[in-house]
Amino acid sequence: MGKQRILLVDDEPDILEFIEYNLVKEGYDVHTAGNGRVGVEMAKKLLPDLVLLDVMMPEMDGMEACAEIREHGPLAQTVVAFLTARGEDYSQIAGFEAGADDYILKPIKPKVLVSRVQALLRRKKNSGYVGGSYDGTGLMIDPERYVVMHQGQELNLPKKEFELLSLLASQPGKVFSREKILASVWGTDVVVGDRTIDVHIRKLREKLGDEYFKTVKGVGYKFVG
Amino acid sequence: MGKQRILLVDDEPDILEFIEYNLVKEGYDVHTAGNGRVGVEMAKKLLPDLVLLDVMMPEMDGMEACAEIREHGPLAQTVVAFLTARGEDYSQIAGFEAGADDYILKPIKPKVLVSRVQALLRRKKNSGYVGGSYDGTGLMIDPERYVVMHQGQELNLPKKEFELLSLLASQPGKVFSREKILASVWGTDVVVGDRTIDVHIRKLREKLGDEYFKTVKGVGYKFVG
DNA sequence: GCTGGAGTTAACGGCATGTGAAGCGTGGTT
DNA sequence: AACCACGCTTCACATGCCGTTAACTCCAGC
Structure with missing residues (x-):
């Protein structure tokens, strides 16, 4: 934010x-x-x-x-x-x-x-505007209403996808390692397989478009506005 | 208004x-x-x-x-x-x-x-349904008379249902977690089972219509106008 | 071409929620 | 006092979404 x-x-x-x-x-x-x-x-x-x-x-x-x-x-x-x-x-x-x-x-x-x-x-909504302004392009994440605005469309994402997106978009451009992502979204005690993150990233790419999520091989993922 | x-x-x-x-x-x-x-x-x-x-x-x-x-x-x-x-x-x-x-x-x-x-x-003008208008459509909650107007009909809701509705409708679109709902409607000291909230939500859906209450799995419920 | 990391896909199964009905207490009525 | 109606809660079971996994493919670097 x-x-x-x-x-x-x-x-x-x-x-x-x-x-x-x-x-x-x-x-x-x-x-x-x-x-x-x-x-x-x-x-x-x-x-x-x-x-x-x-x-x-x-x-x-x-x-x-x-x-x-x-x-x-x-x-x-x-x-x-x-x-x-x-x-x-x-x-x-x-x-x-x-x-x-x-x-x-x-x-x-x-x-x-x-x-x-x-x-x-x-009182002003401290909404997570990402990548540009109110003009229709870009993305807006509203954690309070649990919806994502994308090109004027309101998207309802499942919990894990929403949290993953929130995390990545909280610092556009920053690369999050898989470990960091796991710790933040899944918690430190939960153990899940390697592919789980990929699958969620894939779902986000399907819904929002490839261009937002960049893979950094061997490091992690980053969000680009 | x-x-x-x-x-x-x-x-x-x-x-x-x-x-x-x-x-x-x-x-x-x-x-x-x-x-x-x-x-x-x-x-x-x-x-x-x-x-x-x-x-x-x-x-x-x-x-x-x-x-x-x-x-x-x-x-x-x-x-x-x-x-x-x-x-x-x-x-x-x-x-x-x-x-x-x-x-x-x-x-x-x-x-x-x-x-x-x-x-x-x-700045507050267009917020919420509480004390909203009698324009025929939609919903109006009158906390003073403890009455809900719905499509011209006057509805008398039981206490818990009324309070639950008031809470959710006080901030349309906002997701209320089960925790928050319990704290506000039931109080922090009362302990009730998980299904209790569901049942009340169901009753509201029966009386007012499905479309007003949206479930956000793993998070809570929200009221949508 | 081998290797390791990432992408893709579908299927499984758990778990949060939905649902119907029954229990329980309360307040009003006859 | 017995009865009843109503509201609140609980239980047991059904349902369907969503997260996860596994198996496979793809791609880049060596």
């Missing part, structure tokens, strides 16, 4: 750096933009989980940026929060009306901000 | 009335409780969309109440926000760690509160 992506948009470099530092420290994948125009463009490409927006910025202010993000379909699941010194009632209300999910007042206290960010992201 | 339900928990009647007035005016179905203990009990019965919690209360404080709400399966989709005069950093952080979705500082300004409440509930 990859890091959650946060896009931070503010025109003051000091603030950007300060907040970025604190969020990166918490394990988030943080990207930054210096004004609303650039922020919106980045958001469309990046499809972040959360966008933190300053209100007053050159080029395009936070309100406009928020509205534009809200109108962009692929960003429907993205959480948007303002981060500003403007605490007036009408400004807050305008923020929420623009479609924001939260309105955080400066000055920023790192720990409080982090708590709030975690709360905002907690 | 019925009104969204809000549960308001505070020990000061004046505040209760003030906030209730403003939320009712916006069209919400507002219920109130005077302390944490009562609040949690009401929440379990009412399955509200949002719980607004004061932190400092007699009997059981907001933090405890929040934690208990978070541990109650059927309330997993419920949004919890604190509403308090305690603005210290550590208090806010503790609130978020207890599982809250927002931490709103008193004094309350009606319009700002309403904006924030709308933002919190906006």
